[in-house]
Amino acid sequence: MPQFLSISDADFESRFTALLSAKREDSPDVDDVVAGIIRDVRARGDAAVIELTTKFDRMELTPETLRFSEAEIDAHCAAVPAAERQALELAAERIRAYHVRQVPQDAFWTDPDGASLGWRWSAVSAAGLYVPGGLASYPSSVLMNAIPAKVAGVERLAICVPTPDGKANPLVLLAARLSGVDEVYRIGGAQAIAALAYGTESIAPVDKITGPGNAFVAAAKRRVFGKVGIDMIAGPSEILVIADGDNDPDWLALDLLSQAEHDESAQSILITDSPELASAVTEAVEKRLETLERRVIAGASWRDFGAVIIVDDMDQAAALSNRIAPEHLELCVADPQALSEKCIHAGAIFLGAWTPEAIGDYVGGPNHVLPTARSARFSSGLSVMDFIKRTTLAQMTPAALAAIGPAAETLATSESLEAHGLSVRARLDRLNRH
Amino acid sequence: MPQFLSISDADFESRFTALLSAKREDSPDVDDVVAGIIRDVRARGDAAVIELTTKFDRMELTPETLRFSEAEIDAHCAAVPAAERQALELAAERIRAYHVRQVPQDAFWTDPDGASLGWRWSAVSAAGLYVPGGLASYPSSVLMNAIPAKVAGVERLAICVPTPDGKANPLVLLAARLSGVDEVYRIGGAQAIAALAYGTESIAPVDKITGPGNAFVAAAKRRVFGKVGIDMIAGPSEILVIADGDNDPDWLALDLLSQAEHDESAQSILITDSPELASAVTEAVEKRLETLERRVIAGASWRDFGAVIIVDDMDQAAALSNRIAPEHLELCVADPQALSEKCIHAGAIFLGAWTPEAIGDYVGGPNHVLPTARSARFSSGLSVMDFIKRTTLAQMTPAALAAIGPAAETLATSESLEAHGLSVRARLDRLNRH
Incomplete structure (x- = not known):
């Protein structure tokens, strides 16, 4: 009860x-094991990933078979029954329609002092999505992670999905195809996260990694954070x-x-x-x-x-x-x-x-990747925002610098950062000479 | 050269x-020390914070003097020369004007299937801002962290700024006042981060912690992440x-x-x-x-x-x-x-x-807290977005559920999540009976 x-x-x-x-939840402490796996993948690349896949997923890969070929994906997709294909297509369409509305606007304006200010959004260049294998291999999660990335404009989107004993989930591959995923690798665990973060001979590194996973995957994501961006640890x-x-x-x-x-x-x-x-x-x-x-x-x-x-x-x-x-x-x-x-x-x-x-x-339509464990107090579900970042813009005219530069110089001096103040002063002096 | x-x-x-x-940068490994400090503050609250402040900042506090009184802040602010006050006011005004434009819009719409969808933004309820003491105690950083929080609508904004040997920086206190900060504590280091994250008898816990700091502060922020949100580690x-x-x-x-x-x-x-x-x-x-x-x-x-x-x-x-x-x-x-x-x-x-x-x-006007170490590939500078979070909204009508529910049921079945499918089916059955 x-x-x-x-x-x-x-x-x-x-x-x-x-x-x-x-x-x-009692997370097992797998951090030392994961640290070793990441070191190994960084040092030996493909060879380490292949050995670890043999060990954990009981299958023999080569650098050529790490990645699903288009023909293999075609074959798996063709095996999906029509009802499931149509359901997945409806889901993809609705998720896309919702997330398209999240794309924020750039801005650039000129203020009364003559300073032009704004920001510009741009997509992460390459993202990696982890998809668990086995029981919790959910095609819906592929859609929920991959579609926001593609709507954001991510050019290169790679998926890692382990296929224990060589068994692939056709719906996961169809979901990847419907989402516009560019590369699908049949690897999993901490070795997949390490390969995405640091790259190997066959797998180019990405800038951001998202997606759910077991304790090994979660620990690996924490460890590579900083080298790449990650989403939440759910x-x-x-x-x-x-x-x-x-x-x-x-x-x-x-x-x-x-x-x-x-x-x-x-x-x-x-x-x-x-x-x-x-x-x-x-x-x-x-x-x-x-x-x-x-x-x-x-x-x-x-x-x-x-x-x-x-x-x-x-x-x-x-x-x-x-x-x-x-x-x-x-x-x-x-x-x-x-x-x-x-x-x-x-x-x-x-x-x-x-x-x-x-x-x-x-x-x-909304995303199903959402903040757990009371973290909705300070964080949001997955969205297009997770795959874009903002560059701020500022452009002064001589008049704008004359208007606000002296205040910058005063504050720089109060913080004992002389060169900061001088970089403004040198320009103001040029104006004063004219 | x-x-x-x-x-x-x-x-x-x-x-x-x-x-x-x-x-x-060679970050010293202070993680064990920091773990001990956090444990101590969680166990003993104010008493631990006071002892650690005696040890590191060479000053004796009581639960009553942990926090600056309004009268103390008044007195420090009055000591700031007019030129610096005016410069700080200009900066605060310009930073506020820029960040006000970052506040995103809520959305709610009804799609062709009759499903109403959208999202709503809300502010983090309480945020804590760390401000280093001593040489790198920058009033400009107070403005850059506190103003976005207040523009976002954070109700309770607390600052921790250590005052080694009891020496406070009047400009930091003036910047806090100009930004609308609600509480200022004269504590620092990992103990300040622990107090903000877990609370003590005198300091209520917050939901999000931002701001720069030394290796101890950075390690403490990493450790409390999850319990609270944090900004980047710069x-x-x-x-x-x-x-x-x-x-x-x-x-x-x-x-x-x-x-x-x-x-x-x-x-x-x-x-x-x-x-x-x-x-x-x-x-x-x-x-x-x-x-x-x-x-x-x-x-x-x-x-x-x-x-x-x-x-x-x-x-x-x-x-x-x-x-x-x-x-x-x-x-x-x-x-x-x-x-x-x-x-x-x-x-x-x-x-x-x-x-x-x-x-x-x-x-x-734009924020000066920005992504370092190549992380601009996947992350953005500090902004109003760091102090708000998004709740997604969905509302079906019976007709909308009839239109898209069967696809959800199909996908739930394919993922072996029977109760998911049944929760849709039970409602569809009601419709079919009428």
Whole structure:
């Protein structure tokens, strides 16, 4: 059974705080192993990557077969059934349409002092996307990472996806093709991250690496950060459902379970002002858990980390939501727009009971790579912004420099940075001589 | 003497690659010390912070005196001479005017399937800004960090600035006041970062920490990342000046020295198509180094890391600039706008010889916190964006769910995530029953 809390209980604050700070994941300390793998790939390039792939993925590669050929990708794509192809195409189209709107504008203007100022956005030249192999090899994640990169204008987009025992996921390859990915390598683990960051004879280095992965991949991403950019290190998935009494308990149960089935460390929380709905939803969860394919995983997550919280009103619900800062937030209430304006710390909000979170995982359009573990307090989901960067622009005229230069000189002097001040003074002196 | 390279030399490529990969900074490994300090502050709060301040800053604090009182800040601000106050006010006003333009728009639209989609930006609730004490205590950095935070809408902005031996920098306090900073603490080092991230009895925790600092501060920021957001870990400063023959060598020499004087690890590079200008600038640097106050630091930087590169034309200059991805890029050429469009990897571009980089450090308007060590390939300078985050929004109608839900169900099934599919199917079944 999940935890039950009521905001009117005397021990609510201490129990809610404990819920917020519960450690849900024990990351194994693989940092030393990963450091060794990165050193090895830097020193020996392809040879190291090939040896490590033999060891971990039980398959023999050569520098020529590290990368999927176009013909191989064609063959895999042709094997995808029509219904799945069409679903993937619809998802790609909708994700692209959403992300195109994120591309920000350049700016350049002249202010009253005559100084021209602005900025210009440009894309990262080359990006690498990690895609896990095996059970958690999700074609939807390929779309969610690759499409924003291509919309941003990344020229060269490489994917690494391990194929243990040589088994490739055709949907992953089709998703790569639909997203415009340029290169697909059948390698994984820390060796793939090292190859993307530092390059090998066969794999050119990239500037930015994104995508989910296991503890080895996460540790490798942390280690290569600085040499290249990385996206967030994602923790286990979370959902918070805020619901009033006017809801179908089974719908909400399935929404809670759709996070719980990801991972035993996932967390599903229901906040409601209706004790009756709370009971009905927990009963519906138990009933669904009797037959759900992933009932062992979902059941463990719900039992160990699930929670049901009773509040007096929806303002209290919003306040608790802001403390939780959930990755996914469903608002199943009469006026979800109004409530959403009070929920300022959340990765993604799903408005109304007709918007199950699963829509956002696949075809809604917004990204499904979202901040976990309360980091929505200070960070955002993946977007076009992760694949572009801003160069600021400034252009003075002699008159503009005359207007604002003396203040720069004064501040440089106060900071004891003489050359800074002199670089302005030398120019001002030229003006004064004329 | 700096290095001289010519693009027509046979060994150019290997020497340029070596220049790019030269290690300019040996960070001492202080990670264990910092881990201990963070543990101590988490365990003992104020008491640990006070003891560590006694040890490192040679001053006795109490929980009541950790924070500057308003009266103390008033008294320090009153001590600032009028010229410096006015310069700081001009800088604050110009930085604010620039950053106000960075605030992005929210969006919400309805697409042809009837799905309403969008996003909403919101500010980080509380941010902490680290300001070094002693020699590198720069009031301009307070403005550059605090103003974007306040423009973003951060409600609570705290500063930590150590005051070794009790000596405060009045300009730093005035800059904090002009920026709208809410709390100023006289603490520094890893203990200040730990207090901001985890909170103590007297200091409430924040959600995001920015600002420069020494190796201890940098290591502490890395360690608390995840618990809170952080900005970049900055390396030593850099400038690249691209100049044609029609320039005053002394101006360019001073621009190169204004980076070199920051730090012996700073790097100043000149690229020109004029061998005559190259000689004249190096002579001018030597002449200025005879009298410059910080000539020991600037001279070491120029000797160890400075470089002069001769190219045949400005397209070559732009291509080399993109490989360097400089923090600061000055374009002292006839048509700087045109050349700037070819320079896509740079933190900040200064257009034309009347725009010395020092203008950007103080009063230009754009931020002076910029990506170093080639990270302009994948990251941007500090901005309003660092203090806000995006929540994505999605709202289906029954008709929209009927249109796109089946594709989500198909993809969920293909990823073996049954509850995801069922959460959509349960709603579609309701529609089908009507």
